[in-house]
Amino acid sequence: MYKIIKKRILNPTVTQMEIEAPLIANKALPGQFIILRVDEDGERIPLTVAGTNKQNGTVKIIFQIVGATTEKLNHKNEGDSIQDFVGPLGVATHIKGLKKVCIVGGGVGCAIAMPIAQAVHEMGGEVTSIIGFRKRDLVILEDEFKACSEKLHLMTDDGSYGRKGNVCVPLTEMLEAGEKFDMIITIGPLVMMKFVVEAARPYGTPVTVSMNPIMIDGTGMCGGCRLTLNQDGKKVTKFACVDGPEFNGYEIDFDEAISRGKMYWDFERHAYEETCNLFKQA
Amino acid sequence: MAINPKKHEMPTQEPQVRSHNFDEVALGYTEEIAIAEAQRCLNCKNQPCVNGCPVNINIPDFISKIKDGDFEGAYRVISKSSSLPAVCGRVCPQETQCESKCTLGIKFEPVGIGRLERFVADWHNENATDAPGKPQSNGYKIAVVGSGPSGLTCAGDLAKKGYKVTVFEALHTAGGVLVYGIPEFRLPKSIVAKEVDTLKALGVDIEPNVVIGKTLTVDELFDMGYEAVFVGSGAGLPNFMGIPGESLKGVYSANEFLTRSNLMKSYLKNPETPIMKGGKVAVVGGGNVAMDAARTALRLGAEKVYIVYRRSMEELPARKEEVEHAIEEGIEFRLLNNPIEILGYDNPDDKFDPKNGFVTGMKCIKMELGEPDEKGRRRPIPVEGSEFVLSVDTVIISIGTSPNPLIKNTTEGLEVNSRGGIIVNEDGLTSREAVYAGGDAVTGAATVISAMGAGKMAAIAIDEYLSSK
Ligand SMILES: Cc1cc2nc3c(=O)[nH]c(=O)nc-3n(C[C@H](O)[C@H](O)[C@H](O)COP(=O)(O)OP(=O)(O)OC[C@H]3O[C@@H](n4cnc5c(N)ncnc54)[C@H](O)[C@@H]3O)c2cc1C
Ligand SMILES: Cc1cc2nc3c(=O)[nH]c(=O)nc-3n(C[C@H](O)[C@H](O)[C@H](O)COP(=O)(O)OP(=O)(O)OC[C@H]3O[C@@H](n4cnc5c(N)ncnc54)[C@H](O)[C@@H]3O)c2cc1C
Ligand code: SF4
Ligand code: SF4
Numbered sequence: 001m002y003k004i005i006k007k008r009i010l011n012p013t014v015t016q017m018e019i020e021a022p023l024i025a026n027k028a029l030p031g032q033f034i035i036l037r038v039d040e041d042g043e044r045i046p047l048t049v050a051g052t053n054k055q056n057g058t059v060k061i062i063f064q065i066v067g068a069t070t071e072k073l074n075h076k077n078e079g080d081s082i083q084d085f086v087g088p089l090g091v092a093t094h095i096k097g098l099k100k101v102c103i104v105g106g107g108v109g110c111a112i113a114m115p116i117a118q119a120v121h122e123m124g125g126e127v128t129s130i131i132g133f134r135k136r137d138l139v140i141l142e143d144e145f146k147a148c149s150e151k152l153h154l155m156t157d158d159g160s161y162g163r164k165g166n167v168c169v170p171l172t173e174m175l176e177a178g179e180k181f182d183m184i185i186t187i188g189p190l191v192m193m194k195f196v197v198e199a200a201r202p203y204g205t206p207v208t209v210s211m212n213p214i215m216i217d218g219t220g221m222c223g224g225c226r227l228t229l230n231q232d233g234k235k236v237t238k239f240a241c242v243d244g245p246e247f248n249g250y251e252i253d254f255d256e257a258i259s260r261g262k263m264y265w266d267f268e269r270h271a272y273e274e275t276c277n278l279f280k281q282a
Numbered sequence: 283m284a285i286n287p288k289k290h291e292m293p294t295q296e297p298q299v300r301s302h303n304f305d306e307v308a309l310g311y312t313e314e315i316a317i318a319e320a321q322r323c324l325n326c327k328n329q330p331c332v333n334g335c336p337v338n339i340n341i342p343d344f345i346s347k348i349k350d351g352d353f354e355g356a357y358r359v360i361s362k363s364s365s366l367p368a369v370c371g372r373v374c375p376q377e378t379q380c381e382s383k384c385t386l387g388i389k390f391e392p393v394g395i396g397r398l399e400r401f402v403a404d405w406h407n408e409n410a411t412d413a414p415g416k417p418q419s420n421g422y423k424i425a426v427v428g429s430g431p432s433g434l435t436c437a438g439d440l441a442k443k444g445y446k447v448t449v450f451e452a453l454h455t456a457g458g459v460l461v462y463g464i465p466e467f468r469l470p471k472s473i474v475a476k477e478v479d480t481l482k483a484l485g486v487d488i489e490p491n492v493v494i495g496k497t498l499t500v501d502e503l504f505d506m507g508y509e510a511v512f513v514g515s516g517a518g519l520p521n522f523m524g525i526p527g528e529s530l531k532g533v534y535s536a537n538e539f540l541t542r543s544n545l546m547k548s549y550l551k552n553p554e555t556p557i558m559k560g561g562k563v564a565v566v567g568g569g570n571v572a573m574d575a576a577r578t579a580l581r582l583g584a585e586k587v588y589i590v591y592r593r594s595m596e597e598l599p600a601r602k603e604e605v606e607h608a609i610e611e612g613i614e615f616r617l618l619n620n621p622i623e624i625l626g627y628d629n630p631d632d633k634f635d636p637k638n639g640f641v642t643g644m645k646c647i648k649m650e651l652g653e654p655d656e657k658g659r660r661r662p663i664p665v666e667g668s669e670f671v672l673s674v675d676t677v678i679i680s681i682g683t684s685p686n687p688l689i690k691n692t693t694e695g696l697e698v699n700s701r702g703g704i705i706v707n708e709d710g711l712t713s714r715e716a717v718y719a720g721g722d723a724v725t726g727a728a729t730v731i732s733a734m735g736a737g738k739m740a741a742i743a744i745d746e747y748l749s750s751k
């Protein structure tokens with residue numbers, strides 16, 4: 001069992017927790033993730049490591065409540081424990097040698113992007129961050145991003161905070177104005193990442209995307225997390241859990257990934273409703 | 283007394299009943315049937331059956347104890363060579379191992395050695411009262427990577443010798459393929475759980491949720507004071523066919539399908555982990571894994587399940603008993619058929635049709651068998667122009683697995699062969715000092731009994747190495 005040491009509500013749909021897991025705290029690097037099960041018979045879900053505290057042996061996770069498992073997790077409190085917590089999984093972000101980086105985060109993807117932004121900053125690199133949200137009360141981690149970015153563009157879809165528009169607007173403006181980034185690192189909804197790749201394509205700026213397919217084991221055993229990459233005209237299958245989760249954005253078949261992500265849509269809606277009803281009754 | 287030419291039948295659940303539940307299919311011999319079957323054994327002096335068993339269980343000896351009604355005595359004979367008799371008695375491919383060498387088999391059906399072994403193990407589990415005590419510790423710490431049959435056996439044997447053993451397992455439950463692959467109706471999980479509990483009683487620590495190569499590396503295990511490491515990480519990496527359509531929704535590797543059902547319990551009424559149920563299912567492949575996937579799909583409620591295999595019944599690599607069970611349950615065998623493309627729904631008028639991207643069928647080509655190759659297996663050749671579409675909603679790919687490269691990639695100096703199997707000498711020692719390996723991680727996908735045997739051998743070698751140090 002893994003104890004919840006701290007819990008913080010970041011906004012109505014996003015929660016941050018610090019979990020006691022010293023072996024993982026000791027090892028995890030930006031870009032890696034963990035897999036957890038809230039309770040016996042629970043589903044295994046992946047969440048990115050949003051930070052570690054080696055002294056206390058804790059691992060920070062930030063999750064958006066989107067379905068049954070994240071809802072159940074959100075009902076746990078400080079002092080409670082969760083059943084399983086394994087990691088760090090996946091390959092860490094390749095940030096070595098990057099001097100000028102643009103981080104583009106969308107929604108809860110900002111939580112996943114934040115440790116990468118911090119790592120580049122600590123390495124002495126120059127970070128420009130673009131973070132986008134649907135509306136004002138969903139904004140998270142603004143201060144954290146400010147602290148590690150030279151420039152911060154905060155966007156909301158409805159203009160209720162920051163600038164109105166999506167994350168591609170400031171990105172395109174900067175690229176048009178001749179800004180050169182060694183790398184754009186983008187994390188968020190698949191559709192957003194697809195558009196970030198398209199925005200960068202005319203300028204040939206390298207884009208790293210962080211993929212989030214449905215996973216089970218996270219060790220390369222099931223192949224459920226597979227993605228198709230186009231490498232020099234050849235289709236290549238990769239497992240996001242062991243080969244990723246980060247990939248060259250120009251190679252990813254986004255349409256396929258978007259389609260596969262909806263495989264269990266009916267089941268998930270139903271399970272979410274049932275879980276919510278359960279908690280309402282209790 | 284004339285010898286009964288046939289093995290005593292295994293009592294089983296009726297096919298129409300069992301195809302709708304996940305309870306064990308074979309119910310096991312009663313004491314009376316077991317004694318009667320034991321009496322068929324000729325107690326051959328030269329013991330040919332023993333050579334057919336990868337771990338050389340003294341078969342005539344344990345069978346004669348059954349004849350005498352001394353079931354616990356029979357158990358003691360078996361446990362000298364095997365630590366997992368309740369498992370192996372159920373899943374060993376006996377017809378190609380011990381039973382294939384049985385003298386009785388020349389004229390009649392061989393002695394039902396596997397069934398007797400299972401009987402003895404189940405009898406022991408039900409009736410034995412002596413809990414194993416914790417052996418005197420010798421102070422040495424050993425790390426075992428993976429909790430499949432090889433790892434569990436190595437851990438158990440070393441613990442009995444007084445070693446302090448920790449088993450590190452990547453998943454949340456111990457047992458390896460025995461819990462995530464082989465389904466409940468063939469090997470109840472309670473049997474595996476019992477083996478694991480026995481190890482714990484011997485003082486073995488089981489650490490789930492630790493991925494060696496990620497959470498800790500092999501080198502770090504030595505830094506932590508472990509003096510030898512046994513790698514029993516299996517061959518869990520699923521192979522795909524590389525044909526168009528393999529990423530459509532409804533295409534699974536057998537590993538994913540079985541893991542969802544077994545380990546994540548998607549077969550329960552209200553599961554938390556989803557799985558596609560119902561409709562028509564095609565399983566590609568002809569091994570034990572394919573049979574398990576097909577029979578699981580049926581039990582989950584599929585209206586029709588096909589096994590699609592590119593050779594003929596004769597070449598089918600699965601155990602005969604499992605193929606027979608599958609046929610009885612109504613699984614349809616599409617032999618000499620090879621898939622060339624998986625087809626998906628694509629509404630040309632509506633890009634957002636929720637049905638888009640789901641499997642609708644599988645295009646196959648008929649095959650015929652050509653000349654035998656070097657290994658004597660007749661090679662399947664496509665029949666030109668014979669393409670057809672099998673209408674299905676789910677495709678499960680079961681064409682084999684390879685060893686996972688994770689440990690190799692994170693352990694300097696650990697050598698593997700071209701297929702990814704860890705290279706070991708006859709003692710199970712790898713190219714790294716004090717690092718041993720065995721089971722599927724070395725051989726590629728094989729059998730429970732050979733993995734168990736490798737774990738046993740490595741335990742002996744580790745004991746010798748540390749005693750002489
Ligand atoms: C490598 C990786 C890192 C991630 N990091 C974060 C993070 O830091 N914070 C965060 O909020 N979310 C993260 N996610 C997404 C998160 O795993 C899903 O939101 C979560 O699984 C939803 O579970 P649920 O039962 O609450 O919702 P469900 O109702 O089950 O599903 C909602 C959506 O989540 C996705 N999903 C469902 N089950 C899984 C699964 N087993 N694996 C992956 N995706 C699934 C589906 O696409 C679905 O559309 C990450 C995903 C991956 C693959
Ligand atoms: C569906 C199916 C049906 C089968 N049916 C039969 C049958 O009827 N008869 C038969 O004899 N054989 C059968 N087999 C084959 C048999 O199960 C295997 O040969 C046997 O389990 C191999 O044992 P093992 O100990 O080598 O590895 P496994 O059983 O594969 O166990 C390896 C364990 O190591 C863990 N692991 C892997 N990497 C790491 C890591 N880096 N860190 C920590 N842990 C790790 C894995 O999670 C796993 O639990 C079947 C296999 C399958 C998949
Ligand atoms: S372990 Fe397997 S091969 Fe050996 S005697 Fe038992 S059933 Fe036969
Ligand atoms: S070969 Fe057959 S008959 Fe002879 S001892 Fe072995 S099991 Fe008995």
Ligand code: FES
Pocket residue numbers: 214215216217218219220221222223224225226239240241242
């Ligand atoms: S999650 Fe199973 S292989 Fe990646």
